[in-house]
Amino acid sequence: MIDDPIELKIESQPVESDQQEGYLRPEVLLEAPKANSANFERMLVKLEREIGYTFRNSDLLRRALTHRSFANEQPDPRPMHNEALEFLGDAVLEFLISAWLLELFPTQNEGTLSKMRAYAVSALNLQKHASRLSIGNYLLINRGEEKTGGRTKTALQVDAYEALIAAIYLDGGIDCARDFVMREFVTTFAEVDPEDLTSMDYKTALQEKLQSDGLPTPQYAIVESLGPDHRRVFQIELRVSGYCLATGEGTTIKGAHQAAARAALLNLNQNMTRLKEIHETAQSRNDAAPAEDRPEAVTIEDGTLPDEPA
Incomplete structure (x- = not known):
């Protein structure tokens, strides 16, 4: 499949x-x-x-x-x-x-x-x-x-x-x-x-929407993996500035990402004000912290957290 x-x-x-x-x-x-x-x-x-x-x-x-x-x-x-x-x-x-x-x-x-x-x-x-x-x-x-x-x-x-x-x-x-x-x-x-075809991908559509509103790239993390190896079901959390915007489930990691991005898009408008407040607060704290205490920038490939399995 x-x-x-x-x-x-x-x-x-x-x-x-x-x-x-x-x-x-x-x-x-x-x-x-x-x-x-x-x-x-x-x-x-x-x-x-x-x-x-x-x-x-x-x-x-x-x-x-x-x-x-x-x-x-x-x-x-x-x-x-x-x-x-x-x-x-x-x-x-x-x-x-x-x-x-x-x-x-x-x-x-x-x-x-x-x-x-x-x-x-x-x-x-x-x-x-x-x-x-x-x-x-x-x-x-x-x-x-x-x-x-x-x-x-x-x-x-x-x-x-x-x-x-x-x-x-x-x-x-x-x-x-x-x-x-x-x-x-x-x-x-x-x-x-x-x-x-650029807007046919939920993840791309979500990322473009967030970026157009000055928000960071969403991050995806596996929170649970169920079932035997040959029929695994992955449950994903989608976070923006640390805020859990949506969850998704799929039989592959990519599919679960898409399901979470779709759910996020459906509720994005009602969550936009809250997301901007959280992002602005995080930015303010980061700017106020000494340079050596600021978190290192993390390169995220395809919106995937570094520790996430392929």
């Missing part, structure tokens, strides 16, 4: 419900019916209506929505979980998005197309699509994952979404998978301006 998201310039209409910009608040997600062994078949039928596709082989859909934690607790023969389907779905999605971009923008160079594809298949964007389908509610997970909020975890939602794409491909072929992806991603590419 590519996880270095680049924000696309898309005009969206205001949302007047609990769902905003493709995300569902965790409390809203958890209020809806959740899949379990007793209601799973009914949930599958409901999801088929949601996605506009009826499976001929419903076992593929069951597998796409079965998490390893649930499968490993079942008696033999254990049901198959969705990790291999996620692997296939990742590849199918990249292929379909690549072909579609080439069709939409035949004169663009490889670099531009790669950036647009990177955004489309990023965890940040895929979670928006997964959330719109409330895919977390359809997952079979064990009690441990349930207690730790597994249905709202980015990694679980994105993996299930990619597994769903693979299941459709295996069940109906590439044309059915293409139809699903085009329905899902049509708004993503509706009003893309490939000639102006």
Whole structure:
């Protein structure tokens, strides 16, 4: 899965419900019916209506929505979980998005197309699509994952979404998978301006905005790293002049940076006065301190703290 998201310039209409910009608040997600062994078949039928596709082989859909934690607790023969389907779905999605971009923008160079594809298949964007389908509610997970909020975890939602794409491909072929992806991603590419990619990156947009207001470069620090090495989830704090402006989560460090920068941008206007006050106070203290007591300047690469792992 590519996880270095680049924000696309898309005009969206205001949302007047609990769902905003493709995300569902965790409390809203958890209020809806959740899949379990007793209601799973009914949930599958409901999801088929949601996605506009009826499976001929419903076992593929069951597998796409079965998490390893649930499968490993079942008696033999254990049901198959969705990790291999996620692997296939990742590849199918990249292929379909690549072909579609080439069709939409035949004169663009490889670099531009790669950036647009990177955004489309990023965890940040895929979670928006997964959330719109409330895919977390359809997952079979064990009690441990349930207690730790597994249905709202980015990694679980994105993996299930990619597994769903693979299941459709295996069940109906590439044309059915293409139809699903085009329905899902049509708004993503509706009003893309490939000639102006500078503002497609949340981190770049945030840094430019802060600098234009006389504020320093934001700093990103890992505050927690969860999960096994092959499926790590990083939690990031974004700070400006020592003030925690936002947090973000992602399956890669870059993706978590983007999520934190996006959250910061959404709340930047209401925090701007406070940020300027904190920055001015810090500047005054620094100017008043003897030169030998002033903190050394730190060079930050790509907005990353020096001790942060690559």
